[in-house]
Amino acid sequence: MASSSLSVVLLLCLAGAVSAQLSLTYYDKSCPSALTKIQAGVAAAVSSDRRMAASLLRLHFHDCFVQGCDASVLLNDTGADGVANERNAFGNVGSLLGFDVIDQIKNDVESACKKPYSSNNPVISCADILAVAARDSVVALGGPTWEVKLGRKDSTNASMALANRDLPPPFLDVAGLNASFVGKGFSFTDMVALSGAHTIGKAQCQSFRSRLYNEGNINATFATKLMANCPQSGSGGDTNLAPLDDDTATPPNPDMFDNSYFLNLRAEKGLLHSDQVLFNATVASGATEDIVNNFASNQAAFFNAFASAMVKMANLSPLTGTQGMVRRVCSSRTN
Numbered sequence: 530m531a532s533s534s535l536s537v538v539l540l541l542c543l544a545g546a547v548s549a550q551l552s553l554t555y556y557d558k559s560c561p562s563a564l565t566k567i568q569a570g571v572a573a574a575v576s577s578d579r580r581m582a583a584s585l586l587r588l589h590f591h592d593c594f595v596q597g598c599d600a601s602v603l604l605n606d607t608g609a610d611g612v613a614n615e616r617n618a619f620g621n622v623g624s625l626l627g628f629d630v631i632d633q634i635k636n637d638v639e640s641a642c643k644k645p646y647s648s649n650n651p652v653i654s655c656a657d658i659l660a661v662a663a664r665d666s667v668v669a670l671g672g673p674t675w676e677v678k679l680g681r682k683d684s685t686n687a688s689m690a691l692a693n694r695d696l697p698p699p700f701l702d703v704a705g706l707n708a709s710f711v712g713k714g715f716s717f718t719d720m721v722a723l724s725g726a727h728t729i730g731k732a733q734c735q736s737f738r739s740r741l742y743n744e745g746n747i748n749a750t751f752a753t754k755l756m757a758n759c760p761q762s763g764s765g766g767d768t769n770l771a772p773l774d775d776d777t778a779t780p781p782n783p784d785m786f787d788n789s790y791f792l793n794l795r796a797e798k799g800l801l802h803s804d805q806v807l808f809n810a811t812v813a814s815g816a817t818e819d820i821v822n823n824f825a826s827n828q829a830a831f832f833n834a835f836a837s838a839m840v841k842m843a844n845l846s847p848l849t850g851t852q853g854m855v856r857r858v859c860s861s862r863t864n
């Protein structure tokens with residue numbers, strides 16, 4: 530008797546351990562074309578707007594940093610608590626893009642899955658779509674690739690409070706950035722490599738105005754050019770956009786995922802305060818400066834470090850097995 534209940538306990542533990550793991554083959558039977566459909570959806574979105582690659586990468590980051598990679602960032606129904614919507618958090622509101630593209634991909638994938646798709650049996654989680662779309666976006670712009678393990682479930686909740694706490698704002702110094710990333714299990718190198726995501730995409734004037742008008746460690750020509758579209762006073766230019774990675778780099782590198790971000794930091798052409806501090810600021814740490822120098826002179830080193838940090842990011846506290854749900858519509862927890 531004692532031994533049979535022991536076996537049950539062992540079996541349950543084993544099942545728990547297995548279900549707690551993500552796998553590369555998770556959709557091989559239930560939706561064999563899932564990965565190619567996601568890739569096609571990303572390619573279509575990026576071919577009509579190259580910035581979308583950046584937006585999809587950021588969406589995955591903002592998902593994973595808030596209660597893990599569970600698609601909580603996509604929820605748009607406030608529900609009974611009224612505060613669940615992460616889309617309205619400081620780092621997201623008026624800034625995060627790509628929701629429509631994820632919805633489109635979700636539809637495409639579900640329609641292509643082996644099972645006849647009905648509203649009652651969604652197959653692929655929105656969290657998995659975000660993780661794969663982020664990888665495919667980087668690849669679409671010439672960046673490195675990595676393997677994405679699958680089987681994440683979607684959350685049944687979201688937290689604006691956690692989003693406000695855990696998404697790093699652009700005015701942070703190295704110590705603040707480090708606290709934010711170390712808290713999630715990332716190394717110093719991971720943090721610098723992940724910041725290299727700012728080799729693509731755009732930021733609004735309100736995200737870098739303070740740096741533009743108050744900081745000394747900014748290239749004068751670069752600053753003058755930015756000021757033309759980002760006035761110091763008044764809020765008229767708040768949402769005006771500038772590329773996170775200076776387009777006038779030599780050689781020009783518009784919208785390519787490469788190591789030019791790090792070359793720009795060395796030239797004091799980091800757009801955000803949190804970018805430039807990685808190279809030089811009053812609180813600059815030699816450690817981040819060394820990593821920036823390494824990535825600036827060795828793109829392969831950056832690509833390797835970025836890929837391995839993205840794998841870590843995609844594995845932040847996933848819901849697996851019977852946890853969470855597979856949402857039918859990514860923005861809603863009502864199936």
Ligand code: HEM
Pocket residue numbers: 580582583584585586587590623624625626697698699700701706723724726727729730731732733734736773801803
């Ligand atoms: C190190 C801490 C980070 C800070 C403080 C930060 C902050 C920001 C800010 C303020 C913007 C511009 C938002 C706007 O003005 O609308 C931005 C854009 C972006 N961030 Fe970060 N970020 C960080 C790390 C990351 C990481 C780890 C990734 C991905 C791995 C990432 C990917 C992006 C991308 C791709 C964009 C451009 C999005 C677009 O064009 O739609 N960032 N970030």
